[in-house]
Amino acid sequence: MKPSQFEFFVDPNRCIGCQSCVQACGECDTHKGTPMIHLQYVDRPVSVQTVPVVCMHCDSPTCAEVCPADAIKRSEDGVVQTARKPRCIACNNCVLACPFGVPKMQTEFSLMMKCDMCYDRTSTGLKPMCASVCPSGALWYGTREEMERLRPRSRSINTFRFGEQIITTKVNMMVPADGPAQHIDVTAAMDDEPIGESNALDSVFEDM
Amino acid sequence: MATNPDSIPPDGRPYHEQPQCRNDFPIDWPQDELVARRDFTKFLILTSFAFAVGQAWIVFENWSRKRRGRPPIQKIARVDEIPIGVMRVFSYPEPHDNCILVRTASDRFLAYNQKCTHLGCAVTMAEKGLHCPCHNGWFDLATGAPTAGPPRRPLERITLEIRDGVLYATGVA
Numbered sequence: 001m002k003p004s005q006f007e008f009f010v011d012p013n014r015c016i017g018c019q020s021c022v023q024a025c026g027e028c029d030t031h032k033g034t035p036m037i038h039l040q041y042v043d044r045p046v047s048v049q050t051v052p053v054v055c056m057h058c059d060s061p062t063c064a065e066v067c068p069a070d071a072i073k074r075s076e077d078g079v080v081q082t083a084r085k086p087r088c089i090a091c092n093n094c095v096l097a098c099p100f101g102v103p104k105m106q107t108e109f110s111l112m113m114k115c116d117m118c119y120d121r122t123s124t125g126l127k128p129m130c131a132s133v134c135p136s137g138a139l140w141y142g143t144r145e146e147m148e149r150l151r152p153r154s155r156s157i158n159t160f161r162f163g164e165q166i167i168t169t170k171v172n173m174m175v176p177a178d179g180p181a182q183h184i185d186v187t188a189a190m191d192d193e194p195i196g197e198s199n200a201l202d203s204v205f206e207d208m
Numbered sequence: 209m210a211t212n213p214d215s216i217p218p219d220g221r222p223y224h225e226q227p228q229c230r231n232d233f234p235i236d237w238p239q240d241e242l243v244a245r246r247d248f249t250k251f252l253i254l255t256s257f258a259f260a261v262g263q264a265w266i267v268f269e270n271w272s273r274k275r276r277g278r279p280p281i282q283k284i285a286r287v288d289e290i291p292i293g294v295m296r297v298f299s300y301p302e303p304h305d306n307c308i309l310v311r312t313a314s315d316r317f318l319a320y321n322q323k324c325t326h327l328g329c330a331v332t333m334a335e336k337g338l339h340c341p342c343h344n345g346w347f348d349l350a351t352g353a354p355t356a357g358p359p360r361r362p363l364e365r366i367t368l369e370i371r372d373g374v375l376y377a378t379g380v381a
Contacts, residue, residue: 059215060215061235062218064235065218065235073235073237074215075236075238076236076237076238165218168216
């Protein structure tokens with residue numbers, strides 16, 4: 001089977017936070033010891049739920065759009081590659097711009113490094129390191145037909161909306177089959193009242 | 209899901225409607241000409257290696273030329289067939305080594321390799337000596353020494369000998 005028929009599916013519901021993907025990613029010879037995958041806690045004070053975050057490989061990669069050094073390239077098969085080392089100037093633009101928060105700045109190398117879907121492996125038909133070790137199938141790599149057969153209660157989406165920006169990605173996210181599509185207005189939080197009490201200055205002014 | 213071979217600009221319009229800078233610095237790998245520092249260094253090292261091998265080859269060629277010894281004696285023409293003051297072309301010592309022969313007086317013959325010592329064009333006889341038309345180089349007819357223009361080395365002299373009314377080329381001086 002050709003590598004182009006395989007797709008990457010992220011199913012955050014199934015993540016158990018075991019860190020296997022992080023360890024496996026760090027084992028890869030192309031970036032030994034530095035995992036490119038993020039294992040995020042959704043709301044750590046109240047839940048142990050974790051979410052693995054791999055690069056979503058956008059059709060319109062914002063990281064590459066904002067790169068002033070022309071260091072981030074997207075290959076023909078839709079994989080957004082990690083920064084070219086001779087070009088990257090470690091400016092952090094991509095880290096700030098990526099809507100998914102994927103690029104990582106490695107200050108010790110002055111280089112941005114990010115998930116490239118294990119390009120050395122997937123381009124020859126192997127599974128990415130993280131998908132090959134995930135025990136719960138939260139990170140899954142294979143054909144769409146098999147995924148639909150294995151998880152009939154889920155559907156995959158690859159269109160995301162951040163404010164006015166709509167992003168189509170190569171990587172799929174599994175969501176409940178009957179749930180509505182949720183769009184998050186990322187700038188809405190700017191209108192909210194600040195959380196917590198900011199009484200430090202108030203008490204100062206009261207004393208005056 | 210079909211993957212687009214090309215990335216989509218943020219405004220969604222096709223690439224030919226995009227500003228020039230977007231086409232000058234493409235996001236897509238196939239459109240980008242990436243020369244890494246390592247590739248450039250590799251190119252430099254391989255080229256230097258080729259030059260070094262070339263030097264060794266030149267040394268070997270010089271050595272083998274010396275080993276070959278003097279070229280054989282070759283008949284050019286009968287002396288009474290050669291008119292005075294006219295240039296003749298003959299091949300010596302190899303069939304592709306063109307040489308010129310000039311009889312300046314009844315008992316005086318001059319022969320030079322026709323290859324200009326500047327860049328190898330064919331030298332011809334003119335009023336003021338031997339002339340190379342490629343870069344206007346001039347040589348003295350009597351000695352083959354350069355007199356004007358870019359050549360810095362004299363023309364290769366062919367030694368001649370007359371035996372029983374026949375002119376022979378006997379070697380390259």
